[in-house]
Amino acid sequence: xxxxxxxxxxxxxxxxxxxxxxxxxxxxxxxxxxxxxxxxxxxxxxxxxxxxxxxxxxxxxxxxxxxxxxxxxxxxxxxxxxxxxxxxxxxxxxxxxxxxxxxxxxxxxxxxxxxxxxxxxxxxxxxxxxxxxxxxxxxxxxxxxxxxxxxxxxxxxxxxxxxxxxxxxxxxxxxxxxxxxxxxxxxxxxxxxxxxxxxxxxxxxxxxxxxxxxxxxxxxxxxxx
DNA sequence: GCGACAG
DNA sequence: ATCTTGTCGC
Numbered sequence: 001x002x003x004x005x006x007x008x009x010x011x012x013x014x015x016x017x018x019x020x021x022x023x024x025x026x027x028x029x030x031x032x033x034x035x036x037x038x039x040x041x042x043x044x045x046x047x048x049x050x051x052x053x054x055x056x057x058x059x060x061x062x063x064x065x066x067x068x069x070x071x072x073x074x075x076x077x078x079x080x081x082x083x084x085x086x087x088x089x090x091x092x093x094x095x096x097x098x099x100x101x102x103x104x105x106x107x108x109x110x111x112x113x114x115x116x117x118x119x120x121x122x123x124x125x126x127x128x129x130x131x132x133x134x135x136x137x138x139x140x141x142x143x144x145x146x147x148x149x150x151x152x153x154x155x156x157x158x159x160x161x162x163x164x165x166x167x168x169x170x171x172x173x174x175x176x177x178x179x180x181x182x183x184x185x186x187x188x189x190x191x192x193x194x195x196x197x198x199x200x201x202x203x204x205x206x207x208x209x210x211x212x213x214x215x216x217x218x219x220x221x222x223x224x225x
Numbered sequence: 226g227c228g229a230c231a232g
Numbered sequence: 233a234t235c236t237t238g239t240c241g242c
Contacts, residue, residue, distance in 0.1 A: 043233085044233075080231090138232090139231080142230065
């Protein structure tokens, strides 16, 4: 089981990010869409009772059918601070991933990867710790800027941090708000977008995220019941 | 100092 | 993330 050293404060957390960011692999294309496994991870909280539940759901990339799923319970070990989300989510997510009976394949995170103040968001952090290819698909543009992509499914525009493309605003369904895709680890941006589009076949959000979100919420309710 | 700010 | 009913639209 992977242990996760929890930083004592914000400065230490940022130092950890600066140290680990050198281990992100960006020269791999990543697994081709539509083959193998794709795994969604997500976390739900009850701040009052100090309970965190993470879920991991493995889908068959070709059919989007569920292959396996797992959950893990933990405690709230870090506050939400923009730019430091990974420290809040990763410990429990790691436990859920390790409980899976099959290889996760590509991991799809609810958040960002390289699109991050220090280029080391949740998806990159999780990728480096597990060695797995990982991407981030976020619902909000965070601190970045973008032009509106075209109106149709598949249309996209660059997500920019002071002129540098750190990800892409990708329209996954006609007439819905775009999602924000960035590379995490061992994956290219074009491929990350192709995966996102394939996974968002029926809804705005990737099926991986939808399944993981539903699972960690229901598991949290049980944990409290 | 103020505003913005993944989940 | 989470607090929360009904309601507008396909």
